[in-house]
Amino acid sequence: MTAVAGDVEETEPDNLEAITNAIKQVGIDAGSTLVGVAAADAFNEYVPVGHRPEDFLPGAQSVVVCASLGPTNAAWQSPSRRLMEITGYDFRENVSSIVVAEYIERTHGYLAMQAPALPTSGQQPPLSMMLAAVLAGLGTRSIAANIILNPTYGLMFFAAAITTMRLTPDHQLEENVCPARSCVRMYEMEGKTPCMAVCPADEGGCIDATIEDGEITSSFFDRERCSTRAMNFGIRGHIKQVEILTGIDDADQRRDLIYSDDFRRNMSSIGRYKESVSQCFECMRVCPVGRYRRKLK
């Protein structure tokens, strides 16, 4: 189907799937690696009022979820981990989601908007993109910081468009992507998966879980500690430094802190000038899901 500006098509039940696929292709063409669709009311089972698509777009029927890869294969293999602190996230799925929303409004005449994903109050996102990805069949929640893993690509980043247009929803994946078989074997021998071993909650890290018969039976994730790693430099670090600054009377000490490399890195992150919003990849670096794809020439 070709999108023509100004044309408005009715959603015919017979070709709903074809229209849905065409909308997904718009997302792919705009930079997404994968696009899935979730029914808006599927969120209701998992999140409270105030965090559902309907709360942001009354009459919402569908959520189109755009997924992109994040770091390239070469970035994953760079010997400098700082590289992914500054290049690990490019927001292309966000661009893709707004392109999809505009396409739906312009071509099909239904209301559509970019889903509010980034936290607006502390760490709380208005709408969970991780849940959206699960409901759209793009992946499942893993032991590693509850990150959504796609069975083919592993770590992905997600954005979404909410619309009043009824589309054909994808199904949630039938099997949990995590834990991988090699992780189950390691867990049976050592009591930890690779992600749990590199970032163990009981030894100053963020992650813990139990596995029985190859399935996750319990999980724990310390989001606040993870924030000090994954958002090492940014708003939170800056606020901490400002708190210290307000207690320093000595002008030389104040200057040393304000001119410090870490203060500058916090500022550059806030300005989205250089530091990425995703700055720790250690649990994902050791995750086997999708890792084979990182081996290129």
Next chain:
Amino acid sequence: MTKPTERGEINGFHVVDPDLYERYRKEVVALTNSYQVDINEFLPDDGSRKRGLSDAEIAERLGLDIRDVTEIRVVAEHDEYPIEEYEASARFKDAAAESYFEGGVKNLYKGDPPPTRR
């Protein structure tokens, strides 16, 4: 029309009372997504699968003003770890990445952050 300071709004924006914060901080944090326990969608919806509560839900449960709950939550999120943790995190990432590049998954870094970063 009264000034904000005359209405007790000492900072212009809503700021939580320190005593209220100390009294409810642990309860609020425990109810939010700060520490995520068993939220995997594959866990059955028979009480095994859990989720954090919204500020509105917490306000209702604890009998607090929702603005106070939001403030307690946001301040507590910052309060959970000191600035030293941010420095340790940077050193942890250096050590973990270096260890992985030297020996892959078989050489996973499992220690405390090293004392120097660079």
